[in-house]
Amino acid sequence: MDRKIYKKKPSACNCLNLRRASQSITQVYDEFLEPSGLKISQYSLLKHIKYMGPVSVSDLALKIRLDRTTLVRNLKSMEERGFIIDISANGARNRQLKLTDAGLETFEKAEQRWSEAQDYIEHYLGKDYMETLTVLLSKIEALVP
Template identity: 45%
Template sequence: MKSKGCYCINFRRAANNITKYYDDYLKESSLTLNQFSLIKNILKIQPASISDIASKVRLERTTVVRNLKTLFKEGLIEDISKENERNKQVIVTKKGKEILDIAIPLWEEAQDNIEKILGMDNYNKSLEIFEIIDNL
C-alpha cells in the first residue's frame, strides 16, 4: 500500500502555501493576508473589543493581540477606548481604510485565480470535509 503521508501535515502545508500565495498578491498594499482579514473584520464590527475580534476571526485573544500590534504601529487601527478603560475599543483609521481600498482588488484577483485553479466543486467539497472534521 502506497503511503499518503500525514493528512494533517499535508493540509498545513497547503494552508501555508495558499497564505503565501495571497501574501504575494497583497504585497503592493503592504498587508499580509492575516492583517487584511483583521482590518476587514474590524471594519465590519467596529468599534470592536479584542474579544469581539477574536470571536469574529475565530482566533485566540493572545494571537489577535499579537497580530494587532503591527496594525497599531502602522496607524491602520486605533484604540478609541476611554482612558483607564480595561477593554480596548478598536476602529480602523482613515489610513487603514485607504490601504484596504488598495488591498481589496488584489485580494479579489487572488480569489478569482484560486477559484480557477481549484474549481468551485473542489472548494465546496473541501469546506464540507473541514466542517465534518470540525464537528467530530
C-alpha cells in the same frame, strides 16, 4: 500569477498535509496582496475591524476564532503602522478598535487584490472542488468544539 502544476506526493500524516496546504494558500494570498503592503492575516484583521468596528479584542477574537494572545500580537503591528486605533475611554478595561483613515485606505487598496486571489484559487481548483473543500474544511474545524 503563473504557477506550474506539480504532483507532490502527500504525506501519510493528515496534519502535515493540511499544514502544507495552509502554507501554500497563505503564500498565494500574500503574493497577490504584496503590492498593498499587507499579508493575508493583516488584511483579514482590517476587514473584520472595518465591518465589526468599533469592536473589542475579545469579540474580534471570537469572530475570527483566534486566541487572544495571537490576536493581540498581530494587532500591535497594525496599531504601530497607524491602521487601527483604540477609541475606548481612558482607563477602560475593554479596548474598542476602529480603523483609521490610513487603515481604511489600505484595506480598500488591498480589497481588489484579495478578490483576485479568491478568483485565482477558485479557477485553479474549479468551482466544484472549491465547494467540496469548503465543506471539508468546515467539517475538520468542527472536530474541536
